[in-house]
Amino acid sequence: MDNNNGSCGSFRWLASLPALAMAVPLMAQNAGPGNAELEQVVVTGTRVANRSALDTAVPVDVVSGEQLQNIGVAEVSQALSVIVPSFNFPRPGLADGTDTVRPATLRGLAPDQTLVLVNGKRRHQSALVNINNTIGRGSTAVDMNTIPNAIIQSVEVLRDGASAQYGSDAIAGVINLRLRNTNDGGDAGVTYGWRDTTYDVLVGAPPPGANYTSPPGRSRDRSDGETLIVSAWKGLPIGKTGSVVVAAEYRDQEHTERGGYDMRQQYPLVNGAFDPRETTFNRYNSWYGEPELNQKTVFVNAEYQVQSGATMYGWASWQDREAVSAGFYRPAGDPRNVIEIYPDGYLPLIAPDVMDLSAAFGVSWRLGVWNMDSSFVYGRNEMDFRVEHSLNRSLGPASKTTFDSGGFAYDQLTFNVSGVRTVEVGFASPLNIAVGVEARRETFSIHAGEPDSYRNGGVLLPTGLPTQSGAQVFPGFRPENEVDEHRTAVGAYVDLEANVTQQFLASVALRGESYSDFGENLAGKLSLRYDFIPQFALRASVQNGFKAPSLQQQYFSTTSTNFISGQPFDIATFPVNNPAAIALGAQPLDAEESLNYSLGAVARLGDLTVTVDAYRIYIDDRIVLSENLTSPDVVAYLTGLGFVGIGGGRFFINGVDTTTEGVDVVVELIPLVRRSRPGDFFDFSRLTANFNSTDVTKVPTTPQLSALPTPPVLFGRFNVLSYEKGTPADKYGAAINWALRGWGATLRATRYGDVLAPDPNPALDFTLSPKTLVDVEARLAITDHIKLAVGTDNLTDEYPDPYPPQNNLTGTQSFSNYSPFGRSGRFVYGRVNYTF
Numbered sequence: 029m030d031n032n033n034g035s036c037g038s039f040r041w042l043a044s045l046p047a048l049a050m051a052v053p054l055m056a057q058n059a060g061p062g063n064a065e066l067e068q069v070v071v072t073g074t075r076v077a078n079r080s081a082l083d084t085a086v087p088v089d090v091v092s093g094e095q096l097q098n099i100g101v102a103e104v105s106q107a108l109s110v111i112v113p114s115f116n117f118p119r120p121g122l123a124d125g126t127d128t129v130r131p132a133t134l135r136g137l138a139p140d141q142t143l144v145l146v147n148g149k150r151r152h153q154s155a156l157v158n159i160n161n162t163i164g165r166g167s168t169a170v171d172m173n174t175i176p177n178a179i180i181q182s183v184e185v186l187r188d189g190a191s192a193q194y195g196s197d198a199i200a201g202v203i204n205l206r207l208r209n210t211n212d213g214g215d216a217g218v219t220y221g222w223r224d225t226t227y228d229v230l231v232g233a234p235p236p237g238a239n240y241t242s243p244p245g246r247s248r249d250r251s252d253g254e255t256l257i258v259s260a261w262k263g264l265p266i267g268k269t270g271s272v273v274v275a276a277e278y279r280d281q282e283h284t285e286r287g288g289y290d291m292r293q294q295y296p297l298v299n300g301a302f303d304p305r306e307t308t309f310n311r312y313n314s315w316y317g318e319p320e321l322n323q324k325t326v327f328v329n330a331e332y333q334v335q336s337g338a339t340m341y342g343w344a345s346w347q348d349r350e351a352v353s354a355g356f357y358r359p360a361g362d363p364r365n366v367i368e369i370y371p372d373g374y375l376p377l378i379a380p381d382v383m384d385l386s387a388a389f390g391v392s393w394r395l396g397v398w399n400m401d402s403s404f405v406y407g408r409n410e411m412d413f414r415v416e417h418s419l420n421r422s423l424g425p426a427s428k429t430t431f432d433s434g435g436f437a438y439d440q441l442t443f444n445v446s447g448v449r450t451v452e453v454g455f456a457s458p459l460n461i462a463v464g465v466e467a468r469r470e471t472f473s474i475h476a477g478e479p480d481s482y483r484n485g486g487v488l489l490p491t492g493l494p495t496q497s498g499a500q501v502f503p504g505f506r507p508e509n510e511v512d513e514h515r516t517a518v519g520a521y522v523d524l525e526a527n528v529t530q531q532f533l534a535s536v537a538l539r540g541e542s543y544s545d546f547g548e549n550l551a552g553k554l555s556l557r558y559d560f561i562p563q564f565a566l567r568a569s570v571q572n573g574f575k576a577p578s579l580q581q582q583y584f585s586t587t588s589t590n591f592i593s594g595q596p597f598d599i600a601t602f603p604v605n606n607p608a609a610i611a612l613g614a615q616p617l618d619a620e621e622s623l624n625y626s627l628g629a630v631a632r633l634g635d636l637t638v639t640v641d642a643y644r645i646y647i648d649d650r651i652v653l654s655e656n657l658t659s660p661d662v663v664a665y666l667t668g669l670g671f672v673g674i675g676g677g678r679f680f681i682n683g684v685d686t687t688t689e690g691v692d693v694v695v696e697l698i699p700l701v702r703r704s705r706p707g708d709f710f711d712f713s714r715l716t717a718n719f720n721s722t723d724v725t726k727v728p729t730t731p732q733l734s735a736l737p738t739p740p741v742l743f744g745r746f747n748v749l750s751y752e753k754g755t756p757a758d759k760y761g762a763a764i765n766w767a768l769r770g771w772g773a774t775l776r777a778t779r780y781g782d783v784l785a786p787d788p789n790p791a792l793d794f795t796l797s798p799k800t801l802v803d804v805e806a807r808l809a810i811t812d813h814i815k816l817a818v819g820t821d822n823l824t825d826e827y828p829d830p831y832p833p834q835n836n837l838t839g840t841q842s843f844s845n846y847s848p849f850g851r852s853g854r855f856v857y858g859r860v861n862y863t864f
Contacts, residue, residue: 071148072184072204073193074535075448075462076525082630085535085555085567086188087641087692093208096177098774098805100221100821100857102257104172104180104205105132109849110778110803111763112185113692113716116755119318119850120162121286122841124502125411127319127353128380129156129171131164134200135187135643136688136720136755138650139169141575141620143190143198146175146205147329147343149388150195152407155438155472157580159601159653162845163754165747166653166680168438168580171409172205174347174384178215178261179275179327181208187641187692189624191573192537192553195466195519199573199622199647207329207343211271214262214864221857223253223318225825229288229842232833239302240309243289253284253318253852262864270332281321283352284852287314288830288842294359294373305372313375314840315354318852323349338393341403349382352416355501357840363489364500368425376418376501380435383410398447408439413477415499420480422495424487427480434477434505438580442468457527464521471514472579477504484589484596494596497589509585511603515545517576533557537571545582546618549574563632567641571624577617577651581680590675597675599658608671609679612657613730618682622647637696644689649682652728654742661736683728684743686751690720716761724748746786749793753784756848772807774819778849785835785844792835794844799826801849817859825854 068090070081081088089112096107109117109132117132131139139158144151154171158164186202194202226249231242261275290311295303324347331341358364360373390403412435419427446464453459476482481504484497498504519541527533535555542548553571560566587600602609604617628641658676666674695715727743758781766773779800787793805819828847836842843851 068182070184071206072145072202073186073188073190074525075523076460082632082637082639085533085557086186086569086626087628087639087694089185089187089694091183091185093177093180093182096180096183098817099803100219100805100819100855102177102219104175104177104183105130107177108132108183108185108203110761110776111714111716112187113694113718113759113761114187114690114720115185116759116848118163118845118848119852120160120845121316121318121353122355123158123160123162123845124378125156125380125413126158126160126162126164127378128349128351128382129154129411131158131162131167131169132172133163133755134185134203135645135690136722137200137645137647138167139164140167140197140578141199141647142169143194143196143202144170144172144205145194145202146386147207147388148204149403149405149444150440150442150468151205152386152409152440153438153578153580155409155411155436155580157578157584159584161746161750163750165750166581166651168578171384172203174325174345174409175205176259176275176277176325176327178259178277179207179273179329181206188569188626188643189571189573189622189645190553191622192539192551192571193521193523195539195541196517196574196576196619199575199620199624199645207327208261208263208273208275209271209329209331210263210273211265212263214260215861216260216864217258217859217861219255219257219857219859221255221855222251223284223853224856225250225853227286227827227842227851227853228830230830230832230836231289232291232836232839234291235293237302238293238306239304240306242291248312250285250853253282253855255279255281255857266330266332269334270330272328272330275327277323277325279321279323281318283315283320284317285312285315286842286851286853287312287316287840288836289839290314290357291839292359294361296361309372311839313357313373315375316841318850319351319353321349321351323347336393338391340389340391342387342389344387345385347382347384349384350379351382352377352379354378356838358500363495364421366419366421366425366427369419369427369429374417374419377416378502379414379416381412381414384408395447398449400445400447402445403443405442406439408437410437411435413502413504415481415502418500420483420485420497420499422483422487422497423480423485427485431481431499431504432478433481433499433502434475436472436474436580436584438470438472440468440470442466453526455526455528456530459524459526462521462523466519468517469514470517470579471512472583473512474505474510474583474585476507476510482506482587493594494591496591503586503588506587509587511583511585513579513583515543515579517541517543531559533559543576546577546616549576549619565630566628567630568627569624573622573624575620575622575651577619577680581651582617592675596673597663598673599656599675600677601653602677602679604679604681606679608666608674608677611666611669611671611732612662612679613732614679614681617651617680618649620647620650620682635697639694640691642689642691644687646685646687648685650684650686651680651682652684652743652747654678654681654728655740655744655747657733657740657742659738659740661738662733662740665732665736681728681730681742683726684724684751685726686722686724688720688722690718693717714761714763716759718759720755720757722752724751745790746788749784749786750846754786754846756781756783759848770809772809774803774805776803777801780848783846783848785846787835794829794831794835796828796844796847799828799849801826813863815861815863817861819857819859821855821857822849822853827851827853
């Protein structure tokens with residue numbers, strides 16, 4: 029397969045590391061000492077107390093709560109995308125539930141190949157499985173936007189595989205959100221912003237003989253997407269030895285509309301001529317942008333030290349998210365329309381309601397020489413779908429326009445107990461020993477929608493043929509799709525770390541897990557670091573990792589009925605245990621397996637720190653969602669086996685092998701000027717770069733399908749290119765922060781490299797050129813308690829390259845979902861904060 033369009037050849041960078049190893053010590057000998065008090069202690073990637081981010085054997089980024097706040101679009105994933113070099117957060121539209129629960133990627137891998145922790149404990153996944161043609165297709169991931177910025181003290185991003193330390197999903201790395209923990213202080217803030225933008229669309233020609241023309245210009249001004257965020261947190265004491273932090277957030281967001289000019293004929297011909305209404309119809313008829321959102325979140329984090337010295341801790345959260353996004357516009361003359369209901373056509377809306385909750389309780393205590401910890405953590409995510417401004421064409425004029433389409437739920441209960449101690453074994457430091465066991469129970473369920481959301485009412489088209497069943501845009505889940513499945517997993521690990529000499533750090537981890545559905549897995553990791561001098565070190569790691577198949581991937585099911593030559597055929601996303609899927613070659617899903625290598629350098633040059641980390645990740649048997657298998661050969665094959673009325677479908681399958689390699693570079697500078705007034709500084713805080721490439725080296729096949737006269741492709745060119753070229757080949761970031769006597773400012777720039785938007789027709793593949801987004805924010809402290817800020821995300825109003833007309837036949841989908849920064853344009857905002 030072709031390499032990603034960035035010719036990074038990342039491990040060629042390794043050739044430069046020996047030269048760096050010789051050059052940096054020479055520079056460092058003349059460099060002043062680093063500002064040690066600014067080095068941040070981390071708990072992710074190491075179980076040794078008080079180890080700083082620059083002293084670890086693997087790369088760890090630390091993002092402060094303040095950095096999360098100084099961005100207009102106040103989402104955790106959005107903030108990480110402009111701070112962490114290899115983290116990307118595309119913002120797809122016209123993708124059903126994925127518009128509401130958007131996936132993020134680390135090092136170009138799938139969203140579910142990054143493990144998310146909260147206070148070091150595994151966070152539950154979203155119930156949603158991404159089944160549309162977006163980045164992350166076929167994956168199920170954690171929705172980090174269920175955690176409000178106000179409760180976050182910092183975020184640690186481990187950019188290295190860590191399955192041996194943390195278990196399944198940590199192939200690309202680990203994101204650990206650390207919650208505020210204080211008995212004092214607080215902050216309340218209000219942010220209001222909107223999109224103030226101008227974008228271009230490339231418009232095709234109207235149909236021959238049309239009585240309307242293309243718009244005189246291709247530039248369109250918009251002011252929309254009004255967003256109000258009200259958030260607060262407060263730290264309170266519990267007795268003399270405890271604390272509780274209560275945080276709440278309310279978000280109200282209007283949708284954005286970035287559709288193009290719909291050049292299609294909208295109305296049936298009148299006596300062979302175009303309807304006069306064609307000239308007055310509003311052809312900017314599609315939303316295609318950010319969803320409408322109303323979101324309420326409460327998060328509480330607490331701890332209490334008892335008289336014995338033990339500490340009890342816990343947290344609880346609740347979020348309700350009501351969203352509305354759109355499907356494709358159905359013109360008045362579309363066969364999917366009922367003219368008596370929508371004489372001018374209609375835009376069907378998908379309105380998911382997401383409820384997310386979590387609760388945790390734990391105790392840490394001293395047992396002899398061991399520091400012990402034990403906890404229960406529960407999380408649940410529900411997603412129910414409502415379809416609005418739609419209809420069931422098969423019910424004719426009697427159809428309702430709003431439907432309950434059903435939904436799904438996922439929950440996770442985790443129990444763990446761990447112990448950490450040190451032992452003197454003659455090394456330069458004590459040997460740190462960490463051991464632990466973890467048990468987890470997961471459940472996934474689907475519940476059906478109301479009958480009108482999926483049934484066929486029998487009303488025929490004007491041609492006399494039947495029409496498809498169910499609500500337009502999102503047919504409801506049927507009773508035969510309902511499922512309620514669970515599994516258990518038990519794991520145990522040992523983690524050893526020590527400075528063998530003053531210069532040589534070594535870490536070894538081993539973890540075994542047993543799953544009730546697919547069996548056992550064993551993962552190990554070796555990490556090494558050698559400090560040649562205090563200002564320069566090399567580090568390396570090698571590990572094997574895994575990602576267990578999610579319950580959502582194993583049991584997700586949905587069905588739609590299409591009529592072919594007047595005969596009904598069910599087209600389904602089959603669970604792997606469905607008899608029709610088994611007939612097509614589906615098998616029980618197994619774990620993905622990875623082999624990770626990394627090699628990097630850390631340099632401290634006075635106030636400057638530089639890290640360069642190269643990586644290569646081999647993944648075997650990646651779990652993917654197959655192509656739609658609906659060819660006549662497939663239908664005939666299923667019919668011959670007795671599956672009458674099954675028109676084919678798709679299912680999840682192991683079998684894609686990939687190789688990912690790249691380089692992360694991070695340059696940080698401690699504030700250059702510190703004045704007598706605390707908090708005054710000027711610094712070029714962070715420069716980052718990432719170069720990333722993925723090759724698909726194997727795709728799945730099944731004997732059953734390979735034996736057909738015309739074997740269908742299980743994982744085709746479109747999806748292969750999505751893996752290989754669907755994320756930026758390179759990405760650069762830079763930020764400057766300044767503060768002086770109550771004034772402050774942040775200037776940040778992020779450059780995204782080439783991205784390919786593949787098309788089923790190779791001639792229509794479309795390359796998105798590099799784009800640079802600039803964010804700026806200015807701040808003023810009115811008093812010691814009141815602070816004002818104004819800012820702009822995407823100051824220069826950058827958009828991805830618009831689709832040419834041949835890629836946008838309806839005219840309504842102006843931009844590709846493969847854009848790594850979305851397509852909503854400039855966001856202008858103001859914020860006021862009151863600090864307690």
